[in-house]
Amino acid sequence: xxxxxxxxxxxxxxxxxxxxxxxxxxxxxxxxxxxxxxxxxxxxxxxxxxxxxxxxxxxxxxxxxxxxxxxxxxxxxxxxxxxxxxxxxxxxxxxxxxxxxxxxxxxxxxxxxxxxxxxxxxxxx
Amino acid sequence: xxxxxxxxxxxxxxxxxxxxxxxxxxxxxxxxxxxxxxxxxxxxxxxxxxxxxxxxxxxxxxxxxxxxxxxxxxxxxxxxxxxxxxxxxxxxxxxxxxxxxxxxxxxxxxxxxxxxxxxxxxxxx
DNA sequence: CTCCTTACGCACCTTTAGGTTCGTTAACCA
DNA sequence: TGGTTAACGAACCTAAAGGTGCGTAAGGAG
Numbered sequence: 001x002x003x004x005x006x007x008x009x010x011x012x013x014x015x016x017x018x019x020x021x022x023x024x025x026x027x028x029x030x031x032x033x034x035x036x037x038x039x040x041x042x043x044x045x046x047x048x049x050x051x052x053x054x055x056x057x058x059x060x061x062x063x064x065x066x067x068x069x070x071x072x073x074x075x076x077x078x079x080x081x082x083x084x085x086x087x088x089x090x091x092x093x094x095x096x097x098x099x100x101x102x103x104x105x106x107x108x109x110x111x112x113x114x115x116x117x118x119x120x121x122x123x124x125x
Numbered sequence: 126x127x128x129x130x131x132x133x134x135x136x137x138x139x140x141x142x143x144x145x146x147x148x149x150x151x152x153x154x155x156x157x158x159x160x161x162x163x164x165x166x167x168x169x170x171x172x173x174x175x176x177x178x179x180x181x182x183x184x185x186x187x188x189x190x191x192x193x194x195x196x197x198x199x200x201x202x203x204x205x206x207x208x209x210x211x212x213x214x215x216x217x218x219x220x221x222x223x224x225x226x227x228x229x230x231x232x233x234x235x236x237x238x239x240x241x242x243x244x245x246x247x248x249x250x
Numbered sequence: 251c252t253c254c255t256t257a258c259g260c261a262c263c264t265t266t267a268g269g270t271t272c273g274t275t276a277a278c279c280a
Numbered sequence: 281t282g283g284t285t286a287a288c289g290a291a292c293c294t295a296a297a298g299g300t301g302c303g304t305a306a307g308g309a310g
Binding site for chain 1: 267268269271275278
């Protein structure tokens with residue numbers, strides 16, 4: 001019998017997910033794929049994101065070294081964001097995940113419906 | 126100027142992450158990669174997972190159609206879990222992410238240290 | 251007769267993520 | 281003179297995720 005060989009703190013799965021699994025992170029990266037873009041422009045492109053959440057997400061991405069931030073100190077300020085090479089290196093891998101979802105998410109949604117239905121029906125004839 | 130073209134509820138990124146981004150989910154899928162495995166065996170392989178969390182994670186995976194569950198009603202019970210073909214189709218994509226982390230996470234960790242250090246130092250000479 | 255086993259469910263509590271609202275800066279324009 | 285702008289920070293609140301501990305079935309070992 002094996003002993004515990006899968007560790008939460010060491011496993012690379014945990015590491016990637018720690019980076020990209022926040023609610024808005026993947027969407028912000030997605031918005032940055034096209035190249036340098038201003039704060040306000042990102043906000044316009046992502047439906048429903050609040051200023052706080054966008055700022056927070058960008059700050060985290062900057063801290064992780066995936067995004068670089070360039071401030072032009074004018075009034076009103078101009079702040080531009082760009083993917084770093086590290087950030088760009090993640091793109092193709094994320095795209096694969098996205099493609100999987102595009103191809104299979106309907107199947108997942110169906111499985112959920114069936115699973116839920118099997119509880120909501122009355123089992124007694 | 127573009128209008129919001131990235132939607133949280135529609136984007137495939139959200140969909141995948143909704144499936145795999147829970148704390149233990151990726152690790153459980155990882156434990157299932159080798160084939161059919163019993164509940165207790167998964168628990169042994171994943172360091173620090175509690176019974177409740179494992180049960181909850183497996184149930185969610187079953188609901189999503191990624192894992193199938195087979196109960197042998199003996200006492201004590203035998204419950205075996207296997208990846209479905211849908212679950213298996215996700216494996217290579219996740220593996221890519223894992224490999225990215227294995228190759229680049231050190232860089233991310235370094236970026237974080239630098240970022241944090243730039244705040245903790247006293248800026249006044 | 252009692253304890254151990256496996257794979258849970260249930261009730262409760264804590265921690266974290268996410269969200270809302272308000273204030274701030276200073277140049278520009280009417 | 282005073283409203284608008286872009287990109288935030290800070291305070292506060294709510295919801296959801298995660299964690300701890302207890303109870304349970306029923307057969308076999310001692």
